[in-house]
Structures are given as C-alpha cells and as structure tokens.
Amino acid sequence: MMDISEPSTRRGFLDWLIAACSSVAGAALVIPGLVYLWPAAKGGAAENVEVEGASDMSPGQARTIQIAGKAVIVVRKRSEYRAFLAACTHLGCLVTWDSSRNEFLCPCHAAVFDENGEVVSGPPPSPLPRYQIKEVGGKVYVSAA
Amino acid sequence: MGLGRQIESFLDDRFDTETARGFVDKQAHKRLPPNTGWFHVFGSLSLLLFVSQTITGILLLIYYRPTPEAAHESIQYITAEVYFGWLYRQIHAWGGTLMILAVVFHMVRTYFWGAYKKPRELTWVTGVLIFIGTITFGFTGYLLPWNQLAFWATTVGTESANKVPLIGSWLQYFLRGGDAVTGETLSRFFVVHVIILPWLFTGLVVVHLILMRLNNLATFERVGEEKPSPPEYGIPFFPVHVAKEGVVVVLLLAVLVTLSVLVPWEIGEPADPLSTPAHIKPEWYFLPSYQLLKYFEGPYGAIIGIFACSLPFFLLFLWPFLDRGKERHPKRRPLAVGFGLLGLLGALFLGYLGHISETEQTFFGKRYYIDLLGRPNEIVDDAGTSESKAH
Amino acid sequence: MAIIQQIIKTVAATALLSHLCWAAGEEVTCTTCHTPEADQLAQSVHVAIRCQECHKGETSYLLSVEEANRHTQVRPGGGPRPAFDHGPVFTGKPSRAEVPQRCGGCHADVERMNPYGLRTDQLSRYWTSNHGKTLANKGDDRVAVCVDCHGEHDVLPGHEPGSKTHTLNVPETCASCHSDRALMAEFDLSIEVVEEYRQSVHGRLLEQQDTGAPTCAACHGNHSAMPPGFATVGAVCGKCHQHAADSFAASAHAGMEDHKGCVQCHGGGEGRHFHLIERITKPSGVLIERYAHLLASDPVPDSEQVAEAIHPNPKQIMTRAMPLCMECHDEIEEDESLAKLFDLLDAIAQAEGRYVQTGRRLDEIGQGVLLVDRQRFLFEDAKTHLIELAPLQHSLDNQQVAGKVAELNAVCDQVSAELDNLERGLRWRRNALTPIWVFATVFAVALYIKFKRLKRTYVRPLPKGHAGR
Secondary structure (H helix, E strand, O other): OOOOOOOHHHHHHHHHHHHHHHHHHHHHHHHHHHHHHOOOOOOOOOOOEEOOOHHHOOOOOEEEEEEOOEEEEEEEEOOEEEEEEOEOOOOOOEOEEEOOOOEEEOOOOOOEEEOOOOEEEOOOOOOOOEEEEEEEOOEEEEEOO | OOHHHHHHHHHHOOOOHHHHHHHHHHHHHOEEOOOOOHHHHHHHHHHHHHHHHHHHHHHHHHHOOOOOOOHHHHHHHHHHOOOOHHHHHHHHHHHHHHHHHHHHHHHHHHHHOOOOOOOOHHHHHHHHHHHHHHHHHHHHHHHOOOEHHHHHHHHHHHHHHHHOOOOHHHHHHHHHOOOOOOHHHHHHHHHHHHHHHHHHHHHHHHHHHHHHHHHOOOOOOOOOOOOOOOHHHOEEHHHHHHHHHHHHHHHHHHHHHHHHHHOOOOOOOEOOOOOOOOOOOOOHHHHHHHHHHHOOOHHHHHHHHHHHHHHHHHHHHHHHHHOOOOOOOHHHOHHHHHHHHHHHHHHHHHHHHHHHOOEEEEEOOEEEEEOOOOOEEEOOOOOOOHHHHHO | OHHHHHHHHHHHHHHHHHHHHHHHOEEEEHHHHOHHHHHHHHHOOOOOOOHHHHHOOOOEEEEOHHHHHHHHOOOOOOOOOOOOOOOOOOOOOOOHHHHHHHHHHHHOOHHHHHHHOOOOOHHHHHHHOHHHHHHHHHOOOOOOOHHHHHOOOOOOOOOOOOOOOOHHHHHHHHHHHHOOHHHHHHHOOOOOHHHHHHHOHHHHHHHOOOOOOOOHHHHHOOOOOOOOOHHHHHHHHHOOOHHHHHHHHOOOOOOOOOOOOHHHHHOOOOOOOOOOOOOOOOOOHHHHHHHHHHHHOOOOOOHHHHHHHHOOOHHHHOOOHHHHHHHHOOOOOOOHHHHHHHHHHHHHHHHHHHHHHHHHHHHHHHOOOOOOHHHHHHHHHHHHHHHHHHHHHHHOOHHHHHHHHHHHHHHHHHHHHHHHHHHHHHHHHHHHHHHHHHHHHHHHHHHHHHHHHHHHHHOOOOOOOOOOO
C-alpha cells in the first residue's frame, strides 16, 4: 500500500459526489421502470356510455354492460332506468336482477339488495354504487357517478 | 446488536460463512494484470448491455403481444401510451445494436492482444458462441415488432437458409414454421428470443466468466513463459478496475439515452404479406454475409456461397488451435495481425457494398447507380438513355 | 300467339327451303354477302337478333350455283356485283326518320323487353326531346336518332367501356354532332358547349376517369334530351348538390324574377352558354397556401396581422366572385350585409388555410416516432365541416356560415393543441439530454479521478522493461 497524502476534505468531497451521483443514477434507473409498470390503459371513457338497445328492454328487465372495464347492471323500471355497479360489495361476484322480487341477488353468498341498491340481507358491508343515467332522444347513457 | 449483525449471526449458525465470504472477497479484490487498459472494458460493456437488454426486455414483455394481429399494435401502444414505454423500447433496440458492437470490439481486442492463446482457447470458443448468440438475438428480435421492414427482412433472411446444401428447404421450413413467414414464425422467433436464447446465453456467459476468472486476463508475455507478477503490481478488480469501468458505464448509458431520443427507431408500417417495400436489406451486422451471398449464383454457387459465409465462423472457432505461435504481442506476430486486419477490412468493405448496393451515390462529383453486386454505373444526366444505362 | 305463329311459319319455310336447296342449287344466307355487318352484330348486345327482325325478308335464298356466284363472288375484271332482289317482304335499310320506330318496335314493347329488365319508355321519351320533336314536327331527319348515339350493328350496353353511351364516352358521342360547325349552324346552336363542358369542373373530373362525374346526359337527360330552363336548373343541379340547393332555396336570391339560379354565378363560357360550370366562392389555392404558411409561423399571428399581411382589402380575396356580384349589386361598399358576407368569405379562406396547415402538420408528425392515429380520427371531422361549408354559403346566412366556420376552427384547434402536446413531450425529451450529459460528465469525471487516485493507492507502477508492459 502506498501512502496517501491528500487533504481529507477533497477526498471526502469526491466520495460524497460519487455517492450522490450513484444515488441519482440509481433512482433514475429504477423510478422510470416502476412508473412503466403502472397501467396506462384507460379502458375507454366511463362517461356517457350508451346502453345498446336500451329501448328494446321491457320494463323489469335488466342488462349487464361494461363501462371502463367494470360490469354495470342497468335495470328498466317502467319508463325509468337505473344503473349500479354489478360487483357485490362483499367479495366482488356479479349480482343478477330478480324481476319477480325487484331485488338484486348475489350468487356467491346469497346477499340481497333492493331496487335502490341498498343491502336487504347477507354479508355485504355497503350498498351497490349507483351510476348516473341520462336519456337523450330515446337513447340511454350511463356515466360513473 | 444491529440488524446486520443479527442477520450475520443467523447465517453463521447455519453455514460456513467464512468460506463464502472468503470466496467473494477473493473474487472481488482479485488482481488483474498490470497491462489491463481501457481496451479491456468491452467485455464488461457487453455484459452490462446484456443485463440492460434482459431488464428492458422483461419490461417490454409486460405489454408486448406476440401475434400477427396484435404485435404491431402493442408496440404502438408501448410507444404511445405506456409511461416511459418509448424509452425502454428505444433502449432495447439501441442496446441490441450496441451490444453487437461491444461484442465485436471485445473479440477484436482479444484477437489482436493474442489473448485467445493457450490456456484460454476455451474462453475464446465460448466467446464465439456468445457472438453467434448475440447475432441470433438480433435476428429473432428484429421480427417481433411485425412491421414491413422486419417482415420482409426476415423473409429474405430465411430464404437464404434454402441455399444450405441437402437440408436447405427443410431448414427453411423449420425456421419459418411453414412455407412463408407467418404468425407461426413470429411465435418461434419470440420463444427463441425471450426463453431459449436468454437461458443458453446466460449459461454461456457464466462459463465464459468462470473461465476468464480461472485464468485471469492475459498479458503480452509469450505462451508458457508467463511469470506471475508480484501482487502489488496488479490492479485490484475492486475498487480500482470497477471505478474505471464506472466511467465507461456512465458514458454508455448517456449515449444510449441520447441515441434513443435523437435517433429513434421508427415503428414502421404494419407487416403486409401482399406488398413488398422497395430496397429490403438486413440489419448492418448481416450486410457482409448478405453481400457475399450475392456473388454466388446457381446450384453450385449457392453451396459455395453458404460455405464462404460460414467459413469465417469456422475459422473463428478453430483459430486458437490453428494459430499456435508463442507470441502474444501484436508487433511480434505480423502474419496473424495482417490476416485479422484483412478479414476485418474485408467484412467492412462487403458491408459497405451491401449498404450502398441498389442506391444512387455521388463520388467525386459524379453520380453513380450502384448495382446489386456493388458495381458503380455512372449516371449520365443529359440523355434519356441514362436510366437504361444505369440499370 | 302471333309470335308463335310467326315462329312456326318461319321454321316451316326454312325446312321447305333447305329441302328445295338440295334439289336445285346453292343456299345463300344474309351473312354470305353482308359479312362485316354480321361480324359487328355478333360482337354486339344484339347477338341473338337475326337480320330479319329489323330488315324483314327471307332467312335464306335458293339460287342456282351460277346465280349465287354472280352475286357473291368478286368478278375477275372488278366492277360492281349486280343488285340482288331480296324479295317482296324485305324492307332494307330504314331511313333516318324511320329509325326510332324501327328500334321502338322491340324496345317499346313491354312484353318483349320484360325478360331483359329493360325499360320501354325510351321511344316516348325520345318524342319529348328536342331531337324527337324536331323530327316529328318538322320532319327534319338531321337530328339525332337512335343509331347516332347507340351505333347501328355494333350496339353495346352502356356499362361496356367500348360503348358510345358509356359515361366516359358520352361527351365525345354528343360532340359528334354538337361540335359540328356546319350542322349546328343550321339549328343556330353553339358548337362550344362540349368543349366548355370539358373545361368545367365536371368535365375535369370526368377527364380523371371519375365515372361519378356528371356528363351531358346527367343534366339534359338522354332519350328526352332537352336543356333545362333557368327556372328548373336548380332542380337539375340539386339532384346531386342537394345541400347547396336547399341552402339556396332558403336564401334571398331564390325566387328572384331575373335570377338565373345556379348558372347565374356558376355558369360561364363563350356567350354565356352556361356550360363552363365552375366553383367560384372557393378561395383560390394561392390564398389558402398563404394562410397555411402564415398560420404555420411561430408565434401564430392574430387575425388583424393576418389580414394585413395577406390583403389590405379583404374583398380582394374573391376575385372570381367580385365581378359576378357586381353584375347585379352596384355598390358593395355601401351594402352592409354584402360587406359582412365578404368578411365571412375571408374567414372561410382562413379556416381552410388552417385546415390545410393542420393536415400538413399531422402528416409531418405522423412520419416520425409519434403516433397521431387519434388526432387523424379527430381531423376527419374537420374535413366534414369543410365540405359542409361550401353548400352552406348559398344560404347567404352569415350566422349559419360563421357557426360552421367556428366548428371547423374548433376541430383544427383541438387537433393542433393535441399535436402541440405530443411535440412538447418530444421537446422535453430532447431538452432533458442536456442535464443528462452534464450529470454524466460530472459523474464520469469524478469516477475517473477516483480511479486515478485508487490506482495510485493500490497499484505499484511497473518497473521499466517489464514484460507485461
């Protein structure tokens, strides 16, 4: 080993600089990689999605459609339409509409929601999230609330 | 007791950490020969680029879809929608090109430094395999964006497999997974590019590195007359050599990003099997073979052509066993150096001819049409016959 | 029934004749002498029609060998072959005046045309045309009859490219009479009309093999050929230019007593025969180009600067429209609503310039590494608005037109804004290179200094002359 005759402050600064640069470079390599992994998919707009053939639905009928990748159940009550997120708030199974009882049923754990999405019975902790309905010129559009 | 100490004692109780620590220390601080210079960084650069290709490749795989219907669109999606997708695609594309360059430079250095000689013949042979692997990476990866250039370059590339004697048509059928380049080809190339080659390649690199470590780097001393230099003359891998490579690595990363931003690879038109774009040429590293093959026509010519194209690779494999001279220093082995230079210049010249063939070029103020074989034909402007003369 | 009887008769006659032929000499048919006509017929749509159906007469004649040779073979010394008596039923070549009735014999016969799905009103329509009326009323057979447009023995259906009535050939077919100076002089008609048509916006389209372009027949009708009057010209043009016709009908110009309708402004040509149909209010390409160029500059100039840079007087832009308007309107300067209209036309020119520039930018950027598919899709709307603008101007309704211009501009603005955004991202990448290189240089230099120091610390310099050096 040879003797080092350098002022320790200069050496200290150099080491500090290299450490700082390495951290910056490391961050610059890792952070974009993590950002890259973040899903970029927009999956379509969650606004004013037309319910195809809504006018053909008879009163009491329901139809499940996809809005921005999520299942949304649209129910026709006489002339009025209602839409809810179809995923049960318990464990995410898709609910079905029972027109004879005017209730949503979850096939997984026998949960029941009423026509307003409120929990009637079963394990769900909260009502079904409701979607906005807009009727323009005979067409029905659904938007996330 | 700190967390580090706790982990240490946990491990100590379970296996002989002393040996492991000793091994790591020995490898990390191993002294490289004193003549290890700046030219010795290409090996580590190649390794660094391989690591970079692996990481960016895995990232691209997250969004890439290897079917003819979706491949091109998924590349567009990566480029346009995914955060930093453009960056990773560009770094992967440019990284591949730079990796081939780095491997070639590494081989050139090894050749002229005489480092392939005994006892390092096997290191060289694994190196040649790594070189072929790198090129195969390039060939298979080029098809994956499924754009016009890729599709037709692959069609032309696999077409030449047909010229291999006896098994040519079978080989072509096998490579393409059918009679033409289709989704089957894409699947094959994809699997080779992301599964088979990476593992083979990793294995080869590990063997290559172990062999390199066992024999240490070569000096310019004559074969069999190497004297172990006193350790204080050697350069410790860590921290001295690592600091040196750090300089190159930092610059290389900056160059990669710069190329990605300023000279981006275009996505191109989606592949259309029904229309061939004009002037289809392979990537630059295939240009010498591409040009060489053109000079051999007919049934026998094709065989000779394939032979001529594979000869350099056979020579590379066998070289350490053919050149058994004791000297390593380039000044003291003019024949081998001359031969190497000749081969290198020949490849460069053929590659250049391939690059300019079938284009118009201006030399010394005169315009020439370079034909298929690289012969210049002067273009005369005044007469209408100039076109016919040019062709 | 009559037809069946006819057929039975013909068959019987043929059988009888061929029987006699054996006994007395050579059988001669029409084609023996009339080979060229027979060949033409064989290539035509009438291939299944026999000569007798138009010319009557026998299907074959029984002649002695000498007699047949006298009529059929070329004589050694040349000279005409002797005339041949085709018999009493034969009607020969119809006169020009007879042609319509002759063709109509079949073509106006509903029962006869039914299997071919052809209409049968051509003959009655022909009699309503100027051609037919002149023939019927004045007995003047220099007018066009069926064979002039359809050919004689070589009639082809209109969809065949070789047909005289194929869309691409119609102007040429009409020109065979209507560009004939001597003939047209007799009817006091212009011989310029076809040439004017060819130079018109429609003719130029046809020239480019656009079979959708209207030919003479599209406006005049074919069998009922008749020039439309000024009162009806709007209806004729409106068959294709529906939106323009609608807008025009709602405008102040519609229904004016001495307004000639569409051709008032669009019809030009020598002596105003109105065949040189041309668009007029469309801003000139030069002007649009100047606007596109101006709008591409950075920063984009405001409307006043644009107006100043291009033309001090905005009314100059409508070089073709101005004199036309001046024919009826005396003082454009004093007519406030007209002055407004011209301002609007300038706004249209500007909007179109912006459209051209945006489209150009879209192409330019699309060739690089950025994806502009979405923006291209958006831009399609701009094209629709632009196309809608032209007919809308006929309404002379400033508010409507200004609304459409605003819609067009809004789309171009949106596309431009999105392109700006994309390009900003690209610029950001380029700009980021500077700090990256500053950082890389600092880092590399620091590492290099560190390397030198470490080397000095750890490695002893080799003595001179060492083999490893």
